[in-house]
Amino acid sequence: MIADDFSHVDEWGPEKVVTVAEPRSGMRGVLVIDNTARGMGKGGTRMAPDLTVSEVGRLARVMTWKWAAVDLGFGGAKAGIRWDPASPDKELHLRRFVRALANEVPSEYVVGLDMGLGEDDAAVVQDELRDRGAAVGSPRETGGVPYDQWGVTGHGVAGAAAAALAWTGGAVAGSRVVVQGFGAVGRAAARRLDALGAQVVAVSTAAGAVHRPDGLDVPALLAAAAHGDGLVHHVARDVPGARLLPAGAELLLDTDVLVPAARQDVLDAQLAAGVRARVVVEGANLPADAAALRVLHERGVVVVPDFIANAGGVVAAAFAMDARYSVFPVEEQRVLDAVADRLSRNTVDVLDAARRAGEPPHAAARRLAQDRVRAAMDRSGRPGRVHVRL
Numbered sequence: 001m002i003a004d005d006f007s008h009v010d011e012w013g014p015e016k017v018v019t020v021a022e023p024r025s026g027m028r029g030v031l032v033i034d035n036t037a038r039g040m041g042k043g044g045t046r047m048a049p050d051l052t053v054s055e056v057g058r059l060a061r062v063m064t065w066k067w068a069a070v071d072l073g074f075g076g077a078k079a080g081i082r083w084d085p086a087s088p089d090k091e092l093h094l095r096r097f098v099r100a101l102a103n104e105v106p107s108e109y110v111v112g113l114d115m116g117l118g119e120d121d122a123a124v125v126q127d128e129l130r131d132r133g134a135a136v137g138s139p140r141e142t143g144g145v146p147y148d149q150w151g152v153t154g155h156g157v158a159g160a161a162a163a164a165l166a167w168t169g170g171a172v173a174g175s176r177v178v179v180q181g182f183g184a185v186g187r188a189a190a191r192r193l194d195a196l197g198a199q200v201v202a203v204s205t206a207a208g209a210v211h212r213p214d215g216l217d218v219p220a221l222l223a224a225a226a227h228g229d230g231l232v233h234h235v236a237r238d239v240p241g242a243r244l245l246p247a248g249a250e251l252l253l254d255t256d257v258l259v260p261a262a263r264q265d266v267l268d269a270q271l272a273a274g275v276r277a278r279v280v281v282e283g284a285n286l287p288a289d290a291a292a293l294r295v296l297h298e299r300g301v302v303v304v305p306d307f308i309a310n311a312g313g314v315v316a317a318a319f320a321m322d323a324r325y326s327v328f329p330v331e332e333q334r335v336l337d338a339v340a341d342r343l344s345r346n347t348v349d350v351l352d353a354a355r356r357a358g359e360p361p362h363a364a365a366r367r368l369a370q371d372r373v374r375a376a377m378d379r380s381g382r383p384g385r386v387h388v389r390l
């Protein structure tokens with residue numbers, strides 16, 4: 001039975017919701033195109049056994065704001081397949097899903113990576129529709145732009161940190177940095193900040209934090225990353241002047257920049273009151289809860305919001321979209337430079353807007369994104385105006 005209501009539609013969208021189902025194979029999927037006022041709907045494709053239509057709808061809306069916040073000309077969209085990505089039938093379901101959406105892919109939606117889908121899956125989509133333009137995030141071997149391997153998100157986080165420091169009148173060179181989480185994002189951020197002349201004084205994993213007030217040797221840390229989370233124990237034992245702290249203690253260390261790049265909700269109001277960094281750059285999604293953000297704002301700590309600071313993947317995906325039909329490989333350095341440049345500018349835009357309005361950067365970034373989408377809707381004669389003219 002189809003629910004007979006349009007309650008999921010609001011002033012922004014979604015413009016189009018397509019559910020696909022194949023009774024015989026059990027394949028079920030959904031595509032949500034949220035808002036295309038600023039450009040074609042773009043967002044990753046998720047595969048999960050408990051995927052819901054409303055989850056995909058929410059994620060499509062987040063993409064509408066994300067593209068507008070980074071000021072790139074795409075709209076919001078997202079797709080999902082309800083299936084276990086660990087199942088041996090994964091490829092079959094993926095093929096059936098894109099085949100069922102052949103009217104929309106790639107003219108209205110291009111498959112991208114999200115939870116449950118990797119580079120090879122993008123290549124499968126291209127193969128199924130015999131169209132290189134049907135997916136982004138595919139391997140280099142099929143002409144793709146493997147931007148996850150390049151550490152674009154961490155690279156962009158470092159660029160945002162440098163811009164925020166400059167905005168406060170400081171400089172990245174010589175500044176002290178603490179990085180929480182030494183995974184894909186934390187490692188790439190530490191590497192880039194080190195290259196920019198910052199002093200990484202602490203890093204952490206789920207197993208603890210290692211602190212050295214005179215700075216850690218980042219290339220040696222990266223080489224030791226093979227130890228996984230136990231890296232902090234090795235460094236604390238082997239490096240003179242380094243000491244081990246319990247996980248979480250790094251958030252309160254004396255530093256110029258704090259980069260939470262591990263998990264969500266690691267900063268609450270109480271911890272935020274003890275943060276000594278001047279600048280917090282949110283590498284992780286939602287690392288600080290709403291109360292923590294209020295406290296940081298009241299204390300004058302500059303926060304670069306997650307969807308500005310960690311948007312490196314989004315910027316790189318835009319490159320990959322452009323490169324879909326090109327036979328010339330995209331240069332890694334070109335993408336990294338574009339990511340850093342774009343995120344630095346966005347950081348300054350958001351911090352300026354926040355200062356002008358006297359509001360926290362998160363609120364300013366959200367408003368900026370909404371204003372941009374609304375302006376595009378107005379300029380293209382969408383609702384309201386057309387209605388009035390008729």
Ligand SMILES: NC(=O)c1ccc[n+]([C@@H]2O[C@H](COP(=O)([O-])OP(=O)(O)OC[C@H]3O[C@@H](n4cnc5c(N)ncnc54)[C@H](O)[C@@H]3O)[C@@H](O)[C@H]2O)c1
Pocket residue numbers: 153180181182183184185186204205206207229247248261262263264283284285310311313
């Ligand atoms: N990978 C990306 O491109 C990307 C893009 C945007 C946002 N993010 C967000 O960034 C965050 C990190 O992603 P990732 O891909 O680097 O993950 P990852 O799994 O590669 O690394 C996570 C790191 O955090 C550490 N960690 C976990 N719990 C911790 C704790 N309590 N204290 C300290 N360290 C802890 C882990 O030990 C590990 O080093 C996530 O919030 C993710 O959603 C990632």
